[in-house]
Amino acid sequence: MEDLSREALPWAHGAPREEFGAFLSKTANSAKGRRIVSRSRSTDHTAIEQQIDDDRVDRYFNGGAGGTPHSVSMMAHDHNLPASVVRYRLRKETRTISDWLDAVCESGRVLDVGCGAGAWTEIFAKRYKAVVGIDRSPLMAEAARERVRCRTNVEILQGDGRESLPDGSFDMIFLGGLCMYLKDADVVALLRSLKHRLTKASSIILRESTVPQGVSFAQGEYQAVYRSVGLYHQLFKDAGPFRVEVRRNYGYNCMETAEELVDLRRRWLPFLPKRSPTLGFLTWWLLRGTSPISFWALPRLLSLLDIAWPRLQNHFFRLRLTE
């Protein structure tokens, strides 16, 4: 397991620029506790195992988050950003992995585990012959069914992906923002059972929020574990063997930048209304208008100073069976 000691988390130990990074991350706590509220420096993984409260995850996605199922499943409900952010993110995301999606044959069968309100399920349904989506939350499963109701090639199941996976093999299995709600042991067990549903040519694609090093947690009403890319590699190794490819998720990082900027504004300028669609709109279009400086150059410049901005990153992983 990756070292989570002092060396692995330098920003947690006090140099001025590191304090600024820590300040940014602390600032990124939203009203609903959706953001990082603690970091583990433990090398003992049982500490991590204990920190995801399954019932709270369940409650959050089953109506406890306050937004519409669609906005909650895209994690775009808390910052009053315009709806176009989600469309922008999805467009960029599909472009980032377009060759991975192209590699799946059109006559293929695809499984979307933790499908949420079905945004990706619908994308798959337009491209592939048969799609099965499964989500533990009845609310999300119903929203996904509603979204794809005109499509005859999709089946949406309600159930826990750890326990009730559909039978048969799949040409691609997608886990979009699912492992961040699962303990390490559950991620490994899930990947092992998915491995048996792959053919030699199939792949598992994951999309996960990540941190530069170690592991961080969101606690409170919103529970999540943010692992580094290195920690994901370790889990894949435990579940594999797999051939693993990794890509930064530029689209998600843009949305995350806007959300963290809204959090900063709420903290630094408390006299402004906290939940203002107008300010959310202005924030988004300020960032879009100054892109690529805002979305590309500034994060890279800050990373040279050892400051992660946005604090949460996002990555795609593709896992394929080894020969």
Ligand SMILES: C[S@@+](CC[C@H](N)C(=O)[O-])C[C@H]1O[C@@H](n2cnc3c(N)ncnc32)[C@H](O)[C@@H]1O
């Ligand atoms: C952040 S949402 C992502 C939704 C969708 N994959 C997307 O990319 O838009 C995470 C989803 O995972 C679901 N989920 C969490 N744990 C699950 C589990 N053990 N089995 C199935 N679904 C789960 C939640 O109900 C929620 O809908």
